[in-house]
Amino acid sequence: xxxxxxxxxxxxxxxxxxxxxxxxxxxxxxxxxxxxxxxxxxxxxxxxxxxxxxxxxxxxxxxxxxxxxxxxxxxxxxxxxxxxxxxxxxxxxxxxxxxxxxxxxxxxxxxxxxxxxxxxxxxxxxxxxxxxxxxxxxxxxxxxxxxxxxxxxxxxx
Numbered sequence: 001x002x003x004x005x006x007x008x009x010x011x012x013x014x015x016x017x018x019x020x021x022x023x024x025x026x027x028x029x030x031x032x033x034x035x036x037x038x039x040x041x042x043x044x045x046x047x048x049x050x051x052x053x054x055x056x057x058x059x060x061x062x063x064x065x066x067x068x069x070x071x072x073x074x075x076x077x078x079x080x081x082x083x084x085x086x087x088x089x090x091x092x093x094x095x096x097x098x099x100x101x102x103x104x105x106x107x108x109x110x111x112x113x114x115x116x117x118x119x120x121x122x123x124x125x126x127x128x129x130x131x132x133x134x135x136x137x138x139x140x141x142x143x144x145x146x147x148x149x150x151x152x153x154x155x156x157x
Contacts, residue, residue, distance in 0.1 A: 024053050028074060032057060032067040035079070036090055045071075052077055061085055078121035086115045096120060096130040096147035105150045106134045106143040114138065120147060 024043055033040065038059035046052035046068055053069040064083035069076055079092060081099075090099040097105075099118070107113045114137040123129045123146075130147035144154040 025074070028053060028069050029055060035092055036065045059088060063088055078119060081118040084115065086118065092120055094130050097150055101150070102132040102145055102147060103134070106132070106145050109143070109152060109155070110141065
């Protein structure tokens with residue numbers, strides 16, 4: 001009987017912990033909308049990565065931005081600008097450059113300036129630094145920019 005109660009209590013505690021961890025907080029949603037104002041289209045577990053929340057927001061001009069938040073720490077992991085127009089301003093509040101400043105630095109090295117998508121994420125070599133990655137329409141051109149210093153880290157063609 002005691003073993004039976006122990007098993008039930010263990011299962012109940014495990015489910016409670018899982019439920020708390022699996023609930024997206026309103027604070028996380030509000031933080032996303034605070035960075036990029038618009039209508040929240042979806043808020044789910046990220047496709048292909050159960051450790052992240054994915055929040056999709058569309059603004060009044062139709063631009064779509066997706067935020068990825070770590071479930072375990074509630075820290076911002078990545079922001080993706082998936083659909084334009086990309087004429088909005090955004091301050092990611094990570095210590096990184098604003099989007100307009102990063103675009104200016106990336107675009108001044110190119111003649112082609114039609115943006116197709118962008119990403120702000122933690123640099124794979126250093127979790128403390130952020131990088132912007134810009135992709136351009138009609139080509140395989142991409143630019144990787146240090147989001148703190150503005151230094152161009154790589155250009156791909």
